[in-house]
Amino acid sequence: MAILYDRVALIGLGLIGSSIALALRKNPVCGSVTGFAATPGTRETARELDFCDHVAETVNEAVEDADLVVLCTPVGVMGALTREMAPVLKPGATLSEVGSVKVAVIREVAPHVPDGVTFIPAHPIAGTELSGPRAGFAELFEDRWCLFTPLEGTCEQAVEKLRQFWLGLGARVDTMEPARHDLVLAVTSHVPHLIAYTMVGVADDLRRVSNTEVVEYSAAGFRDFTRIAASDPTMWRDVFVNNSEATLEILGRFTEELFDLQRAIRLGDGDQLHRYFTRTRAIRRGIIEAGQDTGLPDFGRKQSSEG
């Protein structure tokens, strides 16, 4: 396997950072991997789990001499981090990040990127509800999309090399305009997360139904919401604050449709409900056909949860 980058620096060692490190162990498309995390406990855990060749004590120690730097932190701190590391970034290096929001990240990061360093925003659409360095696994990116939103005029060779990097980790790569990325993700990820958080919050608030009841009888529907709503609070706070425009637009559409169905329930209009529910089935079939989920009964959960 050809070595794409001699030295890689991963800034942030949560679910995504640790998974990249583990995936690089499995698919050695790079030379040495240095990791850094702002929290001392995370650095300690990273050393214990030993998924990086070296865990640095400072950002600048991690990125100097790195040929590829990947920011794997919540999007809210990416601008400040870039400003901090700018003086020591190696000329010819590539700076990338994995944020779930692109327009705001580009606005915050790009001004600090020094001449001679190529900045390529990228977003691996992969994750679980778990966070932190112990949550990572090498297969996280396999068959998942990584969306690149390169700035105009970016060196094509650098983009191609980063593409090879993500292909090496098992991902598929596509390219998109930053604003379009933020709108598509508002639909497929950001608003669904906000809704799930809200529903779980409602259940928790509702003193008429005990938490025990909610927890015990969660098998139907609610269980999946709690899974989504268990995701990292800091990451998601930053997503909503930094993708507020697209999120609010999709939320507006959502409440409009919800009120329409609510009215059908109030009026007992079974036909309208049936038509609506029949239509939503088709999208599900598309997702299974696109290979982004399994159609197994109980989606294969049974077998492994009993294993």
Place this chain on the structure above:
Amino acid sequence: MAILYDRVALIGLGLIGSSIALALRKNPVCGSVTGFAATPGTRETARELDFCDHVAETVNEAVEDADLVVLCTPVGVMGALTREMAPVLKPGATLSEVGSVKVAVIREVAPHVPDGVTFIPAHPIAGTELSGPRAGFAELFEDRWCLFTPLEGTCEQAVEKLRQFWLGLGARVDTMEPARHDLVLAVTSHVPHLIAYTMVGVADDLRRVSNTEVVEYSAAGFRDFTRIAASDPTMWRDVFVNNSEATLEILGRFTEELFDLQRAIRLGDGDQLHRYFTRTRAIRRGIIEAGQDTGLPDFGRKQSSEG
């Protein structure tokens, strides 16, 4: 294993009916099992898959001589079915059903139950997004709750026997007031389903984002919504029409909280969002501890979807 009922009749052979039949093959706590489905194609499939000892051509043929009759149809037809079968129900038999709504089902079914037949409403909280006789599997009820909502004065011996039946299929059994059941299920299942249906509908409507994009990039969040929203439209139409009061109450709470978070996003109030998201994590932990889901990375999906 002691035989609890000599003859069981399953009316409706979709996901739940076929799973009960398959579970009875695995755990032979009953004598012979007769099935009936209103749709000729479903009866044909049931014969082909051979999960019942006999597939009847009429409801009355299925239930005569049965010691236990279980209605496994959408809740909207349970009243009419009971009226139809009432003349041939065997004295001493137990009539049960598996509907997701209780108050309305009791109101529709109870008046038609003949003297000498014991009616015991029950609700196994288990399911997948798949429907029809091919979707069933014997393990569907294992470690899942089955909630009984018996009417006042119901013969305790008959309830205990039905409890043994569900324990035999691997379920846990609890008892609840019908109205409380409907409220708890509105929170844990009915409103989450309506929300998921709505979100998938919004994605489909939104001409600015193509279905291909939504489908391809659905890994984060939306994927779980489409799974929920792929559930049987007839079953769910009947649930909402028959549990409208509790559903509308919980929906009101939901939109109230959603608007509050929406406002926090608009104002950029990251602290409020972070506090909210932190709180919802705790419920998730409770569900994993209660054994109603797995905490495995990617919730064990990876292993089996690649298998």
